[in-house]
Amino acid sequence: MPEALADLQQRFGAALLDPDAPTAGLFRGPSQHTAHCIALYRGNLAANWGKALGNACPVLRTLVGEDCFAALARQYGRCHAHDEGDLNTLGGGFASFVANFEALAPYPYLGDVARLEWALHRSHYALDAPRLDASQLAAIDPARIETLQLRLHPATTLLTSPWAIDDIWFAHQPAADRSLPADPRRTSRMVVLRPAWRATVRSLAAGEYAALDALSCGAPLGEALEQGFDTDPRFDPATAIPGWLAEGLFAAPNLSQEN
Amino acid sequence: MNKRHFLIAAAVAGIAAVAANPALAAKEGKEKCYGISKAGANDCASTTGSHACAGQSKADNDPNEWKYVASGTCTEMGGSLKPGGKN
Known part of the structure; x- marks a missing residue:
């Protein structure tokens, strides 16, 4: 059978x-x-x-x-x-x-x-969800900015590593502007983002990473900015935030929940 | 809370600067989307030649130990390393 x-x-x-x-x-x-x-x-x-x-x-x-x-x-x-x-x-x-x-x-x-x-x-x-833009933030009462919570866009990911993986990655891109590190032992911090259509990587200084990491964990903006500044006093929200908005790192707030 | 106030003031100033100049923010989104598609893993259409699907007529050989020896660009960096950054 x-x-x-x-x-x-x-x-x-x-x-x-x-x-x-x-x-x-x-x-x-x-x-x-x-x-x-x-x-x-x-x-x-x-x-x-x-x-x-x-x-x-x-x-x-x-x-x-x-x-x-x-x-x-x-x-x-x-x-x-x-x-x-x-x-x-x-x-x-x-x-x-x-x-x-x-x-x-x-x-x-x-x-x-x-x-x-x-x-x-x-x-x-990742889903092409609407991005947070400057006009949405500018419409918020400045008194509420400190307690504002932001959500990372679905195409945004934060990473850190004890190895120089950002340099290693950039060295392998067609328009390589960094060379392979002779010694990969260096802490790296970076954000994976998709500013327009292409996913890419941007290396982050320790302060900016700390602020973004706090935001991604749900910390209110005031607290996140303070964590960035405490990590590195060179962290400047006046230049970092316009950069985040231009790169579309955050999802637009869900207005139905905000009200 | 002076530090916090200073940081919030900087944040508000940064937001106002971008909001006042929307062209600056909008430019990024207008990149032409030609040539951005990434070859999908599910695409059967060949990018390499006549065969429709990857590996057609490629018989399996049992893996050999030597195949696990890294031989690419990683050999150009740092020699033998250990996790945690100490060698």
Whole structure:
């Protein structure tokens, strides 16, 4: 009696992910033919993982090289069941996978590079929600500015790392205006943003990072600005805030809730 | 709270400066959107050649240990490092 279709499909799925799984009878014909067929399926699956992850993390791919990246993508795909049809969401756990991958331990900044690239990838696909603009802020009673709470725009992400991942990222851009750091040991702070259509990165000084970080955690504006100033007295709201507005870092307030 | 007042005053001044000059703020949004699309991971159309889907007819080989050896630009930086910034 032939194997039930559901069982055959289960076995096929398992064989795709596990090279040691039994493959006998998965395809008609001699066993060598079956082995060849399943190898093609596995190869295509791994290539799709590699393409999807390489699309999200091109700098990491350049950092580790094609062979290593392809091997990482295959290992990640095998270990992380992806239950969505959208390959753009495949890499949600890739940064922590890379950070904990033993063979890459001599390059401990790679996980944070992947984290930065994943934030850029998510920023690219983030909802195009309305932005907070100067006229909305100017309409607010100055007495209420101090207690104002702002929300980051969906395309905005703050990151910090003990490694110079901003320099590393910029050094790999086509119009590279920074070179690879000779020593990547430097604390970096940055914002991933999408000012118009393109997701990009801007390095932040410690004060500006502290203020934005406080705002993103829900601190009122007065408190956030003070945290920025306490971190670095050079932090100046009169220049920082116009920059934030021009870059569209914040979402427009939900007026129905404000009233 | 002098510090807080000073910071809020600076914030209000910054907001007023941008609000008074909306052209400054609006310029950013008018960038032409040509060529901004990023190749999607789901696109089957090939960017590299004749095959529609990535890796077609590419048979799987079991991963070899040497493939996990990083050989790209990371080898140009800092040698062997350890997390936490101490070597």
